[in-house]
Amino acid sequence: MADTGIGAAVQRKEDFRFLTGRGTYTDDINRHGQTYAYILRSPHASAKIRSVDTAKAKQAPGVVAIFTGADYAADGKGGLPCGWQIHSKDGSPMVEPPHPPLVADFVRHIGDHVAIVIAETRAQARDAAELIAVDYEELKPAVDTADALKPDAPQVWPQAKGNLCYDWHLGDKGPVDAAFAKAAHVTKIDLVNQRLVANAMEPRAAVAEFDRATGEYTLFTTTQNPHVIRLLMGAFVLQIPESKLRIVAPDVGGGFGSKIFHYAEEALLTWAAGKIARPIKWTADRSESFMSDAQGRDHVSHAELAMDKDGKFLALKVSTIANMGAYLSTFAPCVPTYLYGTLLAGVYATPAIYVEVKAVFTNTVAVDAYRGAGRPEATFLLERLVDKAAREMKMDRLDIRRKNFIPADAFPYQTPVALQYDSGDYQSTLAIAEKKADVAGFEARRAEAKSRGMLRGIGFSTYLEACGIAPSAVVGSLGARAGLYESASVRVHPTGSVTMFTGTHSHGQGHETTFAQIVSSTLGMPIENIEVVHGDTNKIPFGMGTYGSRSLAVGGSALVKALDKITTKAKRIAAHLMEANVADVEFKDGVFTVAGTDKSIPFGQVALTAYVPHNYPITELEPGLEETAFYDPLNFTYPGGCHICELEIDPETGVTKLINFTAVDDVGRVINPMIVEGQVHGGLAQGIGQALLESAVYDNATGQLLSGSYMDYCMPRADDLCSFHVETHNTMCTHNPLGSKGVGEVGAIGSTPAVINAVLDALLPLGVQDITMPASPHKVWQAIQSATPAKAAE
């Protein structure tokens, strides 16, 4: 049998259907009698709704129904809940404004949901929506992140004074102040981590139906976590019991965080399907995605690093303003707090850290987790700060990192910001990356580039992240309103093939292959005999879904536990069949043997016996061979590594060209190295995209989204990027049964500062000290033009 087990670069089981156009994405699903919905959205960032007149629209051809915010409110249904509650420094809970799926009185961002039009065709729904007359009284919006806290800023919510959602802190301020008082040098930096749009290639979509005969609702939706949607929508929004609500997440075309959240359209379609008793389909066009998918990042920060005379870090203090947008999206409050503040130790043994985060409301689209979620922001801040510190201390940029790394023998390592790292080897990942990227030869390459009139730079990032989200008790104590375990079921069929059910969801990650590989290794069968099922609340016992690089570390661990139960039971059956003591039965490569004898029976025979229990220990053991396990992790996992970017800038045009990108990551146990490399590649492209290309831009005066299409929002294209050198150097996670740490986010977390540090390295000879992201040709060119000769001479 070809090796299809753990560690093999197996080709993906899911690829055939995707490559032949046989995938089933939500918009591909059609139900009998289906209607189509169009959402009428606000064209204003902030306005009072004086009136909504749907009379004319209701007469338009093909219209089935139109519902407004007033209709929704009159029906007594709930608003979209927030899944995480943060408390401010003073102990008060965050301000949590209402979040109705259709608004009745005020619109608070462009794209806010005003009405839903349901018609026989997509075009008819859209045409009718144009006939709805909404009388808006425009108000001045609060848009810019830092400006939102200013005394004269327009107020987004009356209950959020000064637009403040919460004022949170973490760390012990006393030791930090003491360390700063005795520091030999303090490096200070101001940074903007710009807003991004996740832009999964499949726009969000939903198909809802209601069966009057059974009273059951079904929602097909583009989600990363169907059970979470069922819980939130069923319990908090529409009051439908889980037993009457089925959520299906079929093939989903990418998520990157943006499809975690419970969205208004999901609730509206399900609610309206009950009202009209016909199926309804809604599919966002890309313009709608830009103004209704939760966006990412958007921090404004000031940080200070205290060092002794040798560049040893003594203390760090950080102050951040984080933009929540107009409403609190499902997990928004935890992103700039427990996924950010807790990461500010990074890979460094900084003994004292204090961070303050003010979350603000603005009249912009909601902000929530986007690939990395908080951890890229922390990494960007640290790695920019460390580079600046090295320059000010006149130290080598790698030496200052090496000097401050948490040593490989210091694990478990308790940081001053709550986390306890279990394993890592930062010196080694740096050393390997340094060699692969030929850092030693860089100055010669820089000189050669200079001879061609080009500015060459090299940039480094040594990073860490916390993922494998998450220990339920820990996150519960930090404000999570849910547990974050995972489930797995293994159903061995009578003839020995296996169907495996996971509560995680694959939207590009290849779970149908990697999870099958774990089964293949454990039960000794080829992956062709193993099917992996995910994404349907009627099939899967329960699950928390896929985000935070958790699927393998948490869901894979649940699978290991379920497989343990299978082999334990199977051994008892095998012992009975071989008339042996169960303690003497061994199981390897799909065959049960009795130690010290030549007795053996294959797994398939045991499976058959479990379902045809003629000769069976029936008084001791139930028939059948199917087991379910839930796994709640003991700790987060801590992937980390080193990214090195080399690039050239054309000083005449400001165009930056990537020359080489090296990523050496520690992701723990690798199940499928091909898939792991692919995950890193994709993350790198998104991180590089943030550094050089992407930005969600709002007009500060009107709150209009200026980057609302692919014509304006610069997505990374094939010719913007280079080939990457990617490899892993792994230390095992010490607290889960696989040793896996997770890989989904490392590329996006480590890469962004490596690119910007390389840009600044290239521009250093001209005296350029800072550049904001994205470092577009325009900005680079401006930076070059405004660099003063005096600075360059320093």
Next chain:
Amino acid sequence: MPSVAMTVNGKAVTGNVEGRTLLVQFLREQLGLTGTHVGCDTSQCGACVVHVDGKSVKSCTLLAVQANGAAVTTIEGLAPNGALHPMQAAFREHHGLQCGFCTPGMVMSAVDLASRNGDPSEQEVREWLEGNICRCTGYHNIVKAVQAGARAMRS
């Protein structure tokens, strides 16, 4: 409503469409060929690429009536049932897809490139794919797959 007639994946098809109906809407909604995807509304992403008379075309940028009389090939028609075209096989071999949403357009575009240039360089592939956006792969493995697929198509 205007009627249209064309050959799609080797089969003659007809239909009545609105004047504003896009070719991609006709393919997906009337013919049920849902392998061709829609990822944007500005002709940027290329998820909808099909072949019209042998050339790659963004089917969101063509009205169905403009394809009247044309021979259209979609991802479903690239290889007979149960088989993979060499370009599809190369994408699987080189892990040139993750979520699969951009994949049909990416493959159809790559086949057109390979028919024009049997041995494209990395740079040629990257420039050719400028009109196809992928958010998952960082293009690294797509580029490898297209080069390998082009070589396989030649042999």
